[in-house]
Amino acid sequence: xxxxxxxxxxxxxxxxxxxxxxxxxxxxxxxxxxxxxxxxxxxxxxxxxxxxxxxxxxxxxxxxxxxxxxxxxxxxxxxxxxxxxxxxxxxxxxxxxxxxxxxxxxxxxxxxxxxxxxxxxxxxxxxxxxxxxxxxxxxxxxxxxxxxxxxxxxxxxxxxxxxxxxxxxxxxxxxxxxxxxxxxxxxxxxxxxxxxxx
Amino acid sequence: xxxxxxxxxxxxxxxxxxxxxxxxxxxxxxxxxxxxxxxxxxxxxxxxxxxxxxxxxxxxxxxxxxxxxxxxxxxxxxxxxxxxxxxxxxxxxxxxxxxxxxxxxxxxxxxxxxxxxxxxxxxxxxxxxxxxxxxxxxxxxxxxxxxxxxxxxxxxxxxxxxxxxxxxxxxxxxxxxxxxxxxxxxxxxxxxxxxxxx
Numbered sequence: 001x002x003x004x005x006x007x008x009x010x011x012x013x014x015x016x017x018x019x020x021x022x023x024x025x026x027x028x029x030x031x032x033x034x035x036x037x038x039x040x041x042x043x044x045x046x047x048x049x050x051x052x053x054x055x056x057x058x059x060x061x062x063x064x065x066x067x068x069x070x071x072x073x074x075x076x077x078x079x080x081x082x083x084x085x086x087x088x089x090x091x092x093x094x095x096x097x098x099x100x101x102x103x104x105x106x107x108x109x110x111x112x113x114x115x116x117x118x119x120x121x122x123x124x125x126x127x128x129x130x131x132x133x134x135x136x137x138x139x140x141x142x143x144x145x146x147x148x149x150x151x152x153x154x155x156x157x158x159x160x161x162x163x164x165x166x167x168x169x170x171x172x173x174x175x176x177x178x179x180x181x182x183x184x185x186x187x188x189x190x191x192x193x194x195x196x197x198x
Numbered sequence: 199x200x201x202x203x204x205x206x207x208x209x210x211x212x213x214x215x216x217x218x219x220x221x222x223x224x225x226x227x228x229x230x231x232x233x234x235x236x237x238x239x240x241x242x243x244x245x246x247x248x249x250x251x252x253x254x255x256x257x258x259x260x261x262x263x264x265x266x267x268x269x270x271x272x273x274x275x276x277x278x279x280x281x282x283x284x285x286x287x288x289x290x291x292x293x294x295x296x297x298x299x300x301x302x303x304x305x306x307x308x309x310x311x312x313x314x315x316x317x318x319x320x321x322x323x324x325x326x327x328x329x330x331x332x333x334x335x336x337x338x339x340x341x342x343x344x345x346x347x348x349x350x351x352x353x354x355x356x357x358x359x360x361x362x363x364x365x366x367x368x369x370x371x372x373x374x375x376x377x378x379x380x381x382x383x384x385x386x387x388x389x390x391x392x393x394x395x396x
Contacts, residue, residue, distance in 0.1 A: 157369075
């Protein structure tokens with residue numbers, strides 16, 4: 001973690017500066033996507049020292065999470081699951097995913113992001129790149145079998161569909177099932193995609 | 199199929215009448231949803247004889263398909279697959295689904311519907327009810343194992359996720375794979391949901 005810069009000149013105090021950086025980040029992510037955005041570009045757009053962006057947000061994914069108001073950093077949630085190895089990863093992923101989405105405060109924030117992205121093509125594209133790099137990419141990195149990128153795509157397809165069916169379309173009885181009852185239904189699908197014969 | 203009524207009074211000719219009915223249907227489906235809309239309500243809104251609505255669209259699902267500009271009637275696509283029995287149904291469904299979505303003219307129309315629904319909550323709710331009744335309900339009807347409704351929900355979750363990943367998010371390499379190479383990846387998931395041990 002880099003040491004803090006300080007707001008300078010006629011800039012407002014730290015919390016105003018943080019908001020200025022986030023506003024600049026939203027515009028740049030929407031216009032240029034996630035992959036092509038650099039922290040230093042956002043700093044320049046916001047008229048602040050790049051060290052300040054590092055100080056507030058630590059990394060590009062931290063900045064994106066704050067700009068999109070994601071309720072958590074996916075890297076922090078997914079990292080420990082993936083680090084424990086591919087055995088049982090399908091089950092750990094479904095359980096953690098449902099735990100996050102079943103919490104009402106997370107769910108409201110996540111649904112707001114989904115709806116925001118459907119109204120703003122630039123935000124949707126940036127979100128897609130973020131998910132591809134920070135989530136699908138990490139899953140692919142955990143795969144030891146052949147075709148890791150394709151396997152991670154398949155995992156993403158079942159995860160997206162589960163979230164869409166349970167939390168957005170709210171199909172019944174799936175939407176009302178206890179999370180622990182959903183785990184054994186979907187975990188074998190993810191596990192086959194991760195290390196099964198395709 | 200009922201015999202044709204004819205436009206009366208100061209109504210325009212048949213094609214104008216058809217458009218009048220469709221406009222009334224769009225408003226009513228968006229306001230009241232799919233399940234609670236009756237053909238006779240749409241006829242009344244449009245100021246035409248109910249027989250005319252039957253003549254043009256045959257059934258409520260036919261009217262909905264025309265109003266939403268769906269490129270085909272899901273009941274007509276799904277019916278023959280389901281009628282052939284649950285054995286091999288997962289494979290037949292994936293193959294047919296990809297065949298429909300891979301055709302550029304269908305895909306453009308289907309993506310337009312998805313985007314339209316994300317901008318109009320009423321249209322989204324009606325589409326959800328339509329899919330639940332005309333698609334998920336038919337799949338549930340084909341299941342011979344326990345918990346048919348839940349199994350159909352799980353099928354829907356993987357189908358929605360596959361469509362979202364391949365055609366909307368366009369994740370690679372899944373998006374560029376030949377349809378025939380996708381079939382053996384996803385069909386076993388659907389088949390397990392249809393008749394496997396859960």
